[in-house]
Amino acid sequence: xxxxxxxxxxxxxxxxxxxxxxxxxxxxxxxxxxxxxxxxxxxxxxxxxxxxxxxxxxxxxxxxxxxxxxxxxxxxxxxxxxxxxxxxxxxxxxxxxxxxxxxxxxxxxxxxxxxxxxxxxxxxxxxxxxxxxxxxxxxxxxxxxxxxxxxxxxxxxxxxxxxxxxxxxxxxxxxxxxxxxxxxxxxxxxxxxxxxxxxxxxxxxxxxxxxxxxxxxxxxxxxxxxxxxxxxxxxxxxxxxxxxxxxxxxxxxxxxxxxxxxxxxxxxxxxxxxxxxxxxxxxxxxxxxxxxxxxxxxxxxxxxxxxxxxxxxxxxxxxxxxxxxxxxxxxxxxxxxxxxxxxxxxxxxxxxxxxxxxxxxxxxxxxxxxxxxxxxxxxxxxxxxxxxxxxxxxxxxxxxxxxxxxxxxxxxxxxxxxxxxxxxxxxxxxxxxx
Amino acid sequence: xxxxxxxxxxxxxxxxxxxxxxxxxxxxxxxxxxxxxxxxxxxxxxxxxxxxxxxxxxxxxxxxxxxxxxxxxxxxxxxxxxxxxxxxxxxxxxxxxxxxxxxxxxxxxxxxxxxxxxxxxxxxxxxxxxxxxxxxxxxxxxxxxxxxxxxxxxxxxxxxxxxxxxxxxxxxxxxxxxxxxxxxxxxxxxxxxxxxxxxxxxxxxxxxxxxxxxxxxxxxxxxxxxxxxxxxxxxxxxxxxxxxxxxxxxxxxxxxxxxxxxxxxxxxxxxxxxxxxxxxxxxxxxxxxxxxxxxxxxxxxxxxxxxxxxxxxxxxxxxxxxxxxxxxxxxxxxxxxxxxxxxxxxxxxxxxxxxxxxxxxxxxxxxxxxxxxxxxxxxxxxxxxxxxxxxxxxxxxxxxxxxx
Numbered sequence: 001x002x003x004x005x006x007x008x009x010x011x012x013x014x015x016x017x018x019x020x021x022x023x024x025x026x027x028x029x030x031x032x033x034x035x036x037x038x039x040x041x042x043x044x045x046x047x048x049x050x051x052x053x054x055x056x057x058x059x060x061x062x063x064x065x066x067x068x069x070x071x072x073x074x075x076x077x078x079x080x081x082x083x084x085x086x087x088x089x090x091x092x093x094x095x096x097x098x099x100x101x102x103x104x105x106x107x108x109x110x111x112x113x114x115x116x117x118x119x120x121x122x123x124x125x126x127x128x129x130x131x132x133x134x135x136x137x138x139x140x141x142x143x144x145x146x147x148x149x150x151x152x153x154x155x156x157x158x159x160x161x162x163x164x165x166x167x168x169x170x171x172x173x174x175x176x177x178x179x180x181x182x183x184x185x186x187x188x189x190x191x192x193x194x195x196x197x198x199x200x201x202x203x204x205x206x207x208x209x210x211x212x213x214x215x216x217x218x219x220x221x222x223x224x225x226x227x228x229x230x231x232x233x234x235x236x237x238x239x240x241x242x243x244x245x246x247x248x249x250x251x252x253x254x255x256x257x258x259x260x261x262x263x264x265x266x267x268x269x270x271x272x273x274x275x276x277x278x279x280x281x282x283x284x285x286x287x288x289x290x291x292x293x294x295x296x297x298x299x300x301x302x303x304x305x306x307x308x309x310x311x312x313x314x315x316x317x318x319x320x321x322x323x324x325x326x327x328x329x330x331x332x333x334x335x336x337x338x339x340x341x342x343x344x345x346x347x348x349x350x351x352x353x354x355x356x357x358x359x360x361x362x363x364x365x366x367x368x369x370x371x372x373x374x375x376x377x378x379x380x381x382x383x384x385x386x387x388x389x390x391x392x393x394x395x396x397x398x399x400x401x402x403x404x405x406x407x408x409x410x411x412x413x414x415x416x417x418x419x420x421x422x423x424x425x426x427x428x429x430x431x432x433x434x
Numbered sequence: 435x436x437x438x439x440x441x442x443x444x445x446x447x448x449x450x451x452x453x454x455x456x457x458x459x460x461x462x463x464x465x466x467x468x469x470x471x472x473x474x475x476x477x478x479x480x481x482x483x484x485x486x487x488x489x490x491x492x493x494x495x496x497x498x499x500x501x502x503x504x505x506x507x508x509x510x511x512x513x514x515x516x517x518x519x520x521x522x523x524x525x526x527x528x529x530x531x532x533x534x535x536x537x538x539x540x541x542x543x544x545x546x547x548x549x550x551x552x553x554x555x556x557x558x559x560x561x562x563x564x565x566x567x568x569x570x571x572x573x574x575x576x577x578x579x580x581x582x583x584x585x586x587x588x589x590x591x592x593x594x595x596x597x598x599x600x601x602x603x604x605x606x607x608x609x610x611x612x613x614x615x616x617x618x619x620x621x622x623x624x625x626x627x628x629x630x631x632x633x634x635x636x637x638x639x640x641x642x643x644x645x646x647x648x649x650x651x652x653x654x655x656x657x658x659x660x661x662x663x664x665x666x667x668x669x670x671x672x673x674x675x676x677x678x679x680x681x682x683x684x685x686x687x688x689x690x691x692x693x694x695x696x697x698x699x700x701x702x703x704x705x706x707x708x709x710x711x712x713x714x715x716x717x718x719x720x721x722x723x724x725x726x727x728x729x730x731x732x733x734x735x736x737x738x739x740x741x742x743x744x745x746x747x748x749x750x751x752x753x754x755x756x757x758x759x760x761x762x763x764x765x766x767x768x769x770x771x772x773x774x775x776x777x778x779x780x781x782x783x784x785x786x787x788x789x790x791x792x793x794x795x796x797x798x799x800x801x802x803x804x805x806x807x808x809x810x811x812x813x814x815x816x817x818x819x820x821x822x823x824x825x826x827x828x829x830x831x832x833x834x835x836x837x838x
Contacts, residue, residue, distance in 0.1 A: 019734055022730050022731075022734060026727055026730075026731075029723060029727070033720070105496060105498045105689045107498075114689075115498060115689050116689060116692060117496060117689050117691055178498065178499065237586070237589075303709075304794045304795065305709065307793070307794070308471075308790070308793075308794050309713075309716065312464065312468065312720060315460065315464045316464065316720060316723075316724060318460060319457060319460045319461055319464065319724055319727065319728065322456050322457045322460060322731075323457055323727055323730075323731040325453055326450060326453035326454060326457065326731050326734070326735050327731060329449055329450055329453065329735075330734055330735050330737075330738030331738075333738070333742070334738055334742070385708070421449065
C-alpha cells in the first residue's frame with residue numbers, strides 16, 4: 001500500500017512542479033539556516049574537556065585592595081604569583097597547574113626561515129595530564145624540572161612540522177627569543193575549544209606552540225602576553241611581577257569527587273581567611289571554585305551574536321514552515337475532486353490521510369536533502385569568515401541525522417492540518433459538482 | 435469597493451487566510467528587527483575615528499634581542515621610515531584607533547581622589563603624532579621634541595605635558611576650560627593639558643569611553659611597537675609593499691607578524707569590524723530570503739484561490755462586473771489579510787525586540803523601522819497578489835456556464 005501512496009504522491013507532486021519546488025525550497029532553506037547556526041553554536045559552546053570538565057576547577061580569590069570595593073564585584077579570574085605559588089605548593093588537589101600566556105619569537109637553525117612569533121604557555125608539569133593533552137613524541141617535563149627551572153620545552157605539532165618537518169624532535173633545541181630550550185615532548189595536534197584555561201588571550205584563540213616551565217620562563221625573561229589586572233600605586237614592571245599587586249596567572253586544579261571538592265573548598269576558604277588575618281587581603285574573604293563548564297557559562301564565552309543568529313534561524317524556519325503549511329493546504333484542497341472520487345470508490349479516510357501524509361513526507365525528505373546542501377554551503381561560508389573559531393564549524397554525523405529527522409518531522413507536522421481537512425471532504429458533494 | 439462580501443468570502447477559507455496573515459506577521463517581526471540590527475551594525479562600522487584614515491599604513495613590530503637596544507632601534511627605525519620615498523610622516527606608538535588592544539587608565543582632576551575618575555585610553559607618541567594621524571588640534575599646542583622622553587616598564591606613564599581629546603577634557607572639566615589644567619593619571623604625578631584635539635577614538639570598538647583619549651610624549655621602552663606612517667597621496671600601496679623590507683634592512687633583529695604585520699588603515703578598519711559587517715550582511719540576506727518566501731507563499735495561495743473560484747468569477751463577470759472590479763476584489767482581499775497580518779506583526783516585532791533587549795544587550799527598536807516594515811509587507815503583499823488577480827480578471831464570463 002505504501003508503495004502505491006508513494007507513486008500517487010510523486011505523480012501529484014510532478015503535476016504542480018512550481019508549487020512543489022517552492023515547498024521543498026522553503027523547507028530546505030529553513031532547515032539549512034537552522035542547522036548552520038546550530039552547528040556553529042554547538043562548536044562554540046562545546047565542552048573543551050569532554051568527560052573531565054566537571055573534575056577540573058578554577059580557584060578564585062580576591063586579593064585586591066580596599067579601594068572601590070563593592071561586594072557584588074566579580075572575583076578576579078587570575079591569581080597573584082604569591083597566591084598561585086602558595087596554593088600550588090599546598091598540593092591539596094590531585095593535580096594543579098599555574099600558568100600564564102606568552103608570545104615568543106622562534107628562530108630556526110635553518111637560515112631560510114625568518115624568525116616568527118608563536119603563542120606560548122608558561123605552566124607547571126600537571127598541565128598536560130590535567131587537560132588530557134595528547135603527545136606525539138616524548139612527554140611533559142617533570143616536577144623536578146619545574147623546581148630546578150630547567151631549560152626544557154614541549155612544542156606543538158605545527159611548530160614541529162615547521163622546524164623539524166614533523167620528525168621526532170625530542171632532545172633537539174628550540175631557540176625561543178634567544179634562549180635555547182631542550183625539547184622533551186611534541187604534542188599531537190591539540191586545541192581547546194573554547195580556550196577555557198585562559199580566556200584573556202581570546203575565547204577561541206588558537207593553541208600554544210611552545211610550552212615552557214613557568215619558573216624557566218620567568219628566569220629566561222620570556223615575553224609574557226596575557227591578561228594583567230593591577231591595583232594600588234605600585235609599579236608593575238616585568239621584573240617585579242612576582243611581588244607586584246597584580247593578578248596575572250591562571251590556576252586550575254583537578255579534584256576527583258564531591259568529597260574532594262568540599263574539602264578543597266574548605267581549604268580555599270581557610271586560605272583566604274588566613275590572608276585577611278595576615279593583612280595581605282584587604283577585602284572580606286571571598287572565594288569561588290567553578291568547574292570548567294560553569295566558568296565558561298559565567299564568563300559568557302559564546303558570542304551573543306551567535307545565539308542571536310540561532311534564534312533568527314529558528315524564526316526563519318518557522319516562517320518557512322507556515323509557508324509550507326499554506327502551500328500544502330492549497331495543493332491538497334485543489335485535489336478535492338480527486339479525493340472525493342477515491343472516497344466514493346471506497347477509500348477510507350484513513351488511507352486518504354495516509355496518502356497525503358506520504359506526500360508531505362516526500363517533500364520532507366527532499367527538503368532535508370536540499371537543506372543538507374544548504375547547510376554545507378552555509379558552513380563553507382562560515383568557514384571562510386576570518387573569525388578565530390569559525391574554521392572549526394563542520395557538520396558531524398549526528399547533526400546530519402538530526403537534519404533529516406527534523407526536516408521530515410517538520411513537514412509531516414506541517415502536512416497534518418491540510419491532510420486532515422482534505423480527508424474530511426464529503427465525497428457526495430464533490431461527485432455532484434463534477 | 436464592498437468590503438463586507440470579501441470578509442464573508444474569507445470566512446469560507448479560514449485556514450488559508452490565517453496562514454497568510456500569520457506568515458506576514460512573523461516575517462514583519464523578524465524583518466524589522468533584523469533591519470534594525472543591520473542599521474546598528476552599519477552605524478558602528480561607519481563610526482569615525484577622528485583620524486584622516488586615507489594614506490595611512492600601520493606596522494606591528496616585535497624587537498628580538500637585548501632590551502637595552504629597543505630605544506636606539508626605535509629611533510633609527512623611525513628615521514629610516516621617515517626618509518622612505520613616499521612617506522610624509524611617521525611615529526611609533528603602543529596603540530591606535532581600531533587596534534583593539536591598548537592601555538587605559540582612570541584620570542583624576544583632584545590630586546587626592548582615588549576613585550570616580552574619567553577613563554581614558556593612553557596613546558604614546560611624539561611631535562609627529564598629530565600630523566601623522568591627521569587629527570585636528572583645536573586648542574593649545576603640539577608637543578616639542580624636547581618634551582618627548584623614554585619610559586620603561588618600571589616607570590609609570592605620567593609625563594608633565596599631555597594632549598587630550600575634547601570629549602575627555604569636557605568630561606573632566608565640564609566648564610570647558612581644560613587647557614592648561616592639571617590632571618593626574620598616577621597619584622602624585624601631575625600632567626598639564628597643553629593641547630586639545632577635536633576627536634580621536636580609543637583602540638577598542640566596544641568601550642563606553644570611546645572618545646576619551648590622552649596622547650603622551652613618550653617612547654615606550656618595550657619590544658612590542660607599532661609604527662604609524664602617513665604616506666604622500668597615491669603612495670600608500672608603494673609604502674605598504676616596501677616598508678617591511680626597509681625595516682629588515684635596518685635590522686633583522688625583529689619580527690613582523692605574518693598575519694596583520696603590515697596593514698593599510700583600510701585593512702585595520704575592515705579587521706576591526708569584520709564581525710559587525712558579517713552580521714549586517716547575514717541579516718540582510720535573511721531579510722531578502724524571508725520576503726521572497728513570503729511573496730512566493732502569497733502568490734501560491736492566491737493562485738489556488740483564483741483557480742478555486744473561477745466559476746464564481748465567471749458568474750460575477752456575466753452579471754456585469756468589469757475586469758477592474760475582479761482585479762480590485764483580489765487586491766482588496768489580500769490587503770485586508772495583510773493588514774491583519776501586520777497588526778499582529780507589529781505586536782510580535784515589539785515583543786521580540788523587548789525579549790532581545792533583555793537577552794542580547796540591544797537597543798530599543800525605533801518606531802520608524804516598524805513603520806517601514808509595515809509598508810514593505812503591505813506593498814509586498816499587493817505586488818505578490820497582482821499576477822494571480824490579473825489572471826482572475828481575465829476569466830471570461832463563459833466560465834459561468836462551465837461545471838468546474
